[in-house]
Amino acid sequence: MDMSFSPEDIAFREEVRTFIADNYPRDVINGRSRGDMSRDDILAWHKILAKKGWVAPHWPTEIGGTDWTISQRYIWNEECARAETTPLLPFGLSMVGPVIYTYGNEEQKKRFLPGIYNGTEWWCQGYSEPGAGSDLASLKTKAVREGDHYIVNGQKTWTTLAQFADWIFCLCRTDPDAKIQEGISFLLIDMKSPGIEVRPIITMDGAHEVNEVYLDNVKVPVENRIGEENKGWTYAKFLLGNERSGIAGVARSKKAIERLRKIAASELVDGKPLISDDEFVRKISEVEIDLSALEVTELRTLAAESRGQGPGPESSILKVKGTEIQQRITELTMEAVGHYAFVYAPHGEAEGGNSFVPGPEYAKGASQNYFNMRKTSIYGGSNEIQHNIIAKMVLGL
Amino acid sequence: MDFSFSEEQTLLRNTVQSFLQDKYDFDTRSKIAKSADGWSREIWTQFAELGLLAAPFAEELGGLGGGAIETMIVMEEFGRNLVIEPFVETVVLAGGFLQEAGTDAQKEAHIPGLIGGETVWTFAYAEPQGRYNLADLVTTAKKDGDGYVINGYKCVVLGAPWADKLIVSARTSGGQRDADGVSLFIVDKNAAGVSTRDYPTVDGRRASEVTLENVKVGADAVIGEIGKALPLIEKITDRAIASLSAEAIGGMKMLNDATVEYCKTRKQFGVPIGKFQVLQHRMVDMFMAYEQSVSMTYMVTLKLDEDDSERCKAASGAKVQIGKAGRYVGQQAVQLHGGMGMTDELNVGHYFKRLTMIDTQFGNVDHHLSRYSNAA
Numbered sequence: 206m207d208m209s210f211s212p213e214d215i216a217f218r219e220e221v222r223t224f225i226a227d228n229y230p231r232d233v234i235n236g237r238s239r240g241d242m243s244r245d246d247i248l249a250w251h252k253i254l255a256k257k258g259w260v261a262p263h264w265p266t267e268i269g270g271t272d273w274t275i276s277q278r279y280i281w282n283e284e285c286a287r288a289e290t291t292p293l294l295p296f297g298l299s300m301v302g303p304v305i306y307t308y309g310n311e312e313q314k315k316r317f318l319p320g321i322y323n324g325t326e327w328w329c330q331g332y333s334e335p336g337a338g339s340d341l342a343s344l345k346t347k348a349v350r351e352g353d354h355y356i357v358n359g360q361k362t363w364t365t366l367a368q369f370a371d372w373i374f375c376l377c378r379t380d381p382d383a384k385i386q387e388g389i390s391f392l393l394i395d396m397k398s399p400g401i402e403v404r405p406i407i408t409m410d411g412a413h414e415v416n417e418v419y420l421d422n423v424k425v426p427v428e429n430r431i432g433e434e435n436k437g438w439t440y441a442k443f444l445l446g447n448e449r450s451g452i453a454g455v456a457r458s459k460k461a462i463e464r465l466r467k468i469a470a471s472e473l474v475d476g477k478p479l480i481s482d483d484e485f486v487r488k489i490s491e492v493e494i495d496l497s498a499l500e501v502t503e504l505r506t507l508a509a510e511s512r513g514q515g516p517g518p519e520s521s522i523l524k525v526k527g528t529e530i531q532q533r534i535t536e537l538t539m540e541a542v543g544h545y546a547f548v549y550a551p552h553g554e555a556e557g558g559n560s561f562v563p564g565p566e567y568a569k570g571a572s573q574n575y576f577n578m579r580k581t582s583i584y585g586g587s588n589e590i591q592h593n594i595i596a597k598m599v600l601g602l
Numbered sequence: 603m604d605f606s607f608s609e610e611q612t613l614l615r616n617t618v619q620s621f622l623q624d625k626y627d628f629d630t631r632s633k634i635a636k637s638a639d640g641w642s643r644e645i646w647t648q649f650a651e652l653g654l655l656a657a658p659f660a661e662e663l664g665g666l667g668g669g670a671i672e673t674m675i676v677m678e679e680f681g682r683n684l685v686i687e688p689f690v691e692t693v694v695l696a697g698g699f700l701q702e703a704g705t706d707a708q709k710e711a712h713i714p715g716l717i718g719g720e721t722v723w724t725f726a727y728a729e730p731q732g733r734y735n736l737a738d739l740v741t742t743a744k745k746d747g748d749g750y751v752i753n754g755y756k757c758v759v760l761g762a763p764w765a766d767k768l769i770v771s772a773r774t775s776g777g778q779r780d781a782d783g784v785s786l787f788i789v790d791k792n793a794a795g796v797s798t799r800d801y802p803t804v805d806g807r808r809a810s811e812v813t814l815e816n817v818k819v820g821a822d823a824v825i826g827e828i829g830k831a832l833p834l835i836e837k838i839t840d841r842a843i844a845s846l847s848a849e850a851i852g853g854m855k856m857l858n859d860a861t862v863e864y865c866k867t868r869k870q871f872g873v874p875i876g877k878f879q880v881l882q883h884r885m886v887d888m889f890m891a892y893e894q895s896v897s898m899t900y901m902v903t904l905k906l907d908e909d910d911s912e913r914c915k916a917a918s919g920a921k922v923q924i925g926k927a928g929r930y931v932g933q934q935a936v937q938l939h940g941g942m943g944m945t946d947e948l949n950v951g952h953y954f955k956r957l958t959m960i961d962t963q964f965g966n967v968d969h970h971l972s973r974y975s976n977a978a
Contacts, residue, residue, distance in 0.1 A: 339940070362941070407946040474735070475735055482968075547803040549801065549803055563757065563811045572958065576955060580944050582937060
């Protein structure tokens with residue numbers, strides 16, 4: 206057992222810190238959150254990392270992975286969080302990318318992996334449907350084979366950033382008579398195909414992040430099917446396992462706690478900084494302790510993974526605890542800013558981004574972030590579903 | 603011991619309910635919130651015509667002679683319908699100050715316009731450094747002949763964009779956080795030296811940052827005794843807390859009903875999700891949180907005229923209860939509605955946001971736990 210960093214690790218930290226400092230396009234991003242940025246701005250950092258060869262550390266080395274040790278991956282995440290870089294979009298790099306290089310054929314790998322790696326093609330996730338959320342396997346979007354095409358009809362929902370997407374990976378029912386998990390296929394669909402319509406869903410914080418995607422007689426070449434027909438559920442589950450392991454967000458939460466402490470040092474209660482208020486500082490400590498535990502739990506999971514034990518059902522812990530911690534930090538941040546929690550900060554220029562937003566800069570959007578983060582215990586398999594997974598798969602109940 | 607409502611009180615509730623059903627459904631409310639003004643003067647005028655703005659005032663002032671219970675009834679219904687219009691600011695706060703401590707001349711000059719819906723008021727008390735401490739004031743009022751000159755900055759003044767008149771708290775003597783030396787002034791929003799910057803709030807309302815620069819007011823602008831206003835402010839804000847509690851239970855009830863209904867109809871894994879025991883227990887906890895909040899709302903409403911320490915404990919106790927319950931009910935209502943709960947389109951998120959902001963208004967759970975502890 207050893208939790209310390211080697212001299213090589215320390216040198217690596219120095220290297221990546223310098224790289225981020227020298228290359229992160231801070232002037233382009235300008236402190237904006239993803240919801241307020243254009244497509245090109247969101248991809249700016251991705252493209253810089255692709256050029257450097259660091260955009261997909263977890264991929265196999267022959268297609269662009271970095272072969273970093275667990276410590277190095279940990280350090281990388283921590284340095285990105287420390288510098289508050291725009292998080293990379295997971296849909297290509299962490300979701301469909303691994304599905305393609307694990308289950309795709311050679312043509313598919315050649316066709317799609319470079320676009321994902323270089324950030325020239327934007328992917329979105331066609332999983333949830335209005336009637337299929339937690340019970341994803343009950344999805345109804347139909348793909349009917351006609352010669353060398355499928356004709357796809359149905360509706361996907363909660364599709365994150367579909368408004369920018371070039372491609373959607375889509376779970377479709379190809380055998381309506383099979384048991385529900387056995388008649389599903391995994392299709393890659395060009396968003397420019399006739400018959401696709403994207404309609405925005407505005408969330409309660411005022412952001413346009415998610416969408417409905419309607420598919421009306423969309424023609425999809427059979428060659429865009431991953432793996433075998435009707436075996437899509439296997440690939441879908443593989444993807445969800447990967448989604449869960451990236452979801453803990455430990456490094457970002459650490460940074461958020463650091464930010465919260467600074468806010469609490471600036472806010473006053475009876476003339477004294479909020480951070481010197483026993484009640485409040487204990488609440489910060491409590492979430493920080495939770496986070497320390499999660500950090501080590503994640504490292505233990507990564508260590509197991511590096512020994513070839515793929516992300517098992519216990520990775521559900523990372524999702525549940527990680528999201529609870531993120532939610533708690535945004536809640537405490539909203540609490541810390543006091544009266545200015547009331548202020549609505551418009552999103553982007555479309556909503557009058559330059560209008561008057563009073564209060565200190567750190568208070569901007571504090572309660573909107575809190576409202577927005579309620580989604581984290583719902584998406585990626587709701588936290589209730591994660592409890593079911595642990596109960597069934599780990600505890601054998 | 604009797605927790606029933608009188609015939610007149612039931613009639614009042616029915617009046618408010620049927621008016622809001624007809625004129626203030628969720629779509630209408632959303633349109634009002636998104637309109638340029640952000641509120642409806644027409645609705646406000648109709649509130650006046652229905653006598654809602656007159657309900658808690660004594661009959662000799664042109665009111666209907668009601669009291670805290672009538673206000674509670676109105677606010678509970680407003681909470682169910684997410685009413686934006688500044689009832690708490692105008693009727694409970696400004697009306698409360700005037701009725702409680704106004705001179706006869708002030709009452710005569712201001713209450714008829716307030717009851718009639720012609721004049722809209724708000725209470726400008728919060729300052730950035732003061733957080734929830736009502737006495738922590740940098741804003742000053744200095745004697746100037748017969749009157750006063752006010753200088754300072756008030757933040758997040760809810761309803762100020764719609765207001766004609768402000769009641770401003772300012773320090774006339776003592777140190778920044780002294781209990782002594784706090785005074786209240788009536789300030790015309792269009793008086794020389796008053797400037798406002800308006801903005802929307804996350805719960806669909808509007809607020810202003812208010813700068814007061816050498817604002818001159820006469821002696822007739824002073825409410826209550828100079829330098830002795832803090833106990834009065836505490837008393838009237840406790841009434842506002844009782845009103846917010848009533849608003850909160852209205853909102854919680856809507857969320858609980860909507861959540862139970864949704865869980866009965868939303869099917870996953872072949873059954874309504876309400877069949878899952880883990881969700882059933884969650885909804886039972888939401889129900890109990892609501893019932894406990896109703897109890898605290900009744901208690902604070904009935905204790906508003908008790909002595910300071912009793913009243914203060916009741917108000918802070920209620921604020922803690924609705925803060926915690928509102929958080930739990932709001933979060934779980936969103937969670938159980940799944941993605942739909944996150945949308946702007948469904949009303950669930952709007953109730954959640956309002957309940958969250960009610961916790962911030964006049965001090966959150968932490969603040970009122972301390973205040974309760976100090977009063978106990």
